[in-house]
Amino acid sequence: MALVSPTPPAITAVHLRRRRRLSGEKFRRPPYASGEPLRALTRLGPLFWPWEKVKVGPHYVSPMGFGTWAWGNKLLWGYQEGMDGVLQETFNLALRNGINLFDTADSYGTGRLNGQSEKLLGKFIREYRGPNKTRENVVIATKFAAYPWRLTPGQFVRACKSSLDRMQLDQIGIGQLHWSTANYAPLQEKALWDGLVAMYEKGLVQAVGVSNYGPKQLAKIYDYLKSRGVPLCSAQVQFSLLSMGADQMELKSVCDSLGIRLIAYSPLGLGMLTGKYSVSNLPRGPRALLFRQILPGLDPLLNTLQDIAQRRGKTMSQIAINWCICKGAIPIPGVKTVEQAEENLGALGWRLSSDEILVLESVAKASPTKMIQNIFQTS
Template identity: 80%
Template sequence: MDGDLKATFDLAVEHGINLFDTADSYGTGRLNGQSERLLGNFIRAIPRGRRVGDDIVIATKFAAYPWRLTPGQFVKACEASLDRMQLKQIGIGQLHWSTANYAPLQERALWDGLVAMYEKGLVRAVGVSNYGPKQLLKIYDYLKLRGVPLSSAQVQFSLLSYGDDQIEIKEICDSLGITLIAYSPLGLGMLTGKYTQSNLPSGPRQILPKLDPLLSTLKEIAQKSGKTTSQVAINWCIYKGAIPIPGVKSVRQAEENLGALGWRLKPDEILWLESAAKESPGKMIQNVFQTR
């Protein structure tokens, strides 16, 4: 399994992919932080000349666990991630989610933790994840007062999650110079074309039967472009100015995703896709941690 992941990582680097997103909460139990450990191992195995600090950016997310109540505890979380990856500095240190909806008093301590990471040089830049429009503006203003630029905002962003909040988040990012990082750009696999009415997965993917207008449009544009539906869906994210981070577990998936690069959807195709998305009653449920 680890060998497959390393081959996937190597292929991505070979083709110019230079942003790798992870989190200290990826991995459970004794494997907590395993994603960071593996990524660190893969990085150290890169031939000299393509190491971190040259052109590879590691973005990791720090969980807003209930026991992380002080800025110092959040800084320790960052130091633990650095230790797992055996790095001297993280490219983008991100707050994994906001606690505004359930523990508002914890929020300020976490923000101060991001400031401390930045000031100590543990991270090159700071970002947030799962922040809705209002909280995004609040933390942007707070960090600006502290002299820390907000580099990125990571949210679920795809043709299946292109609702009012996500559009507003994108507009805020554009106006303030914040990079939007799009996770789940393939809508948990629903935009890949691999699922059919007779092969429905469980969970939130049950909205698939309501996606006919969008999936049909994706398929038609893909056929005309000589691409796959996945590649069209990812290219839409890129066209919108977001950096998509589709999850990959195999070389085959990586090769598929790489096919989204090096070309661009036409403006009329963008309008066609977005119109079809609006006509499709099925929509992704936003992450429960995303604030307003």
């Protein structure tokens, strides 16, 4: 179904105010030729209709989810417990705008705050004051770390029960293996696969997925789980205009052929595709080292993102996220403020044109620097 009308009507000031109120979009007028009326680049109404939800295993989820890596992470994202009120407002805003997929992990949270992301998600769901149906439709996708001491299926099942306790839930929407141990502990890998089977058979999770699996290893676990009567519903991987190399695109092809939904983490390249940073304006913390290596070669891609954003009346972040959606992935940008959530929501309700996608991908492929691949991703 087309998301943009072939002959969109001119927008009045009332329409603009209504659209901004519904989507949270910070609208900027694009540079149209003198005398040309402002045209609708996104539809009026909800950010997406119910029939536009994406099927992931037994679930129907919003075309974009939100990631919660920052919720509890002091080292990389500067989390402080005083932020919890803002995080709850951010969560509430997401739910009110139809977002129902939230990604987390049992390892999210540094030091004594280990598991904090899961705890906060559970708390925010319980305390949400909107309709019960909205709360009931939330799909939590949590990841279980392949720690070296998790050597048996039973230990993996216990990890799942611990996550349920932290969130105070009876069942997890999607239980995911956080990474594969095939490259360094292949014997442990089989035990973890059996752990996924066990938690699914016990009804602790409604569906299972994996994260950081390459195309070959993904096909192997798919076949194994299928032989045990367990469908593999999702594969989460770093996927963006900075992470669209041969392995990632092959993985996308494998997902498409097997009916596995690709979930794209870091769709903004940890913030490099937002246009908010430069070599002279680096983020604080460990990210600065990575940004210093990659940003100098990104000017052509960032300039292209900016050009399309200006023509569209969008932001660079919204263009980058929408590219993921157009590729058939579910992006899960991280959010920790209401402003970030509002901006990300502006990526919904419209689609890049095929020409815009081709231009973006051509420039991205020609970039001399790319995002460093996750060291845990297998072949």
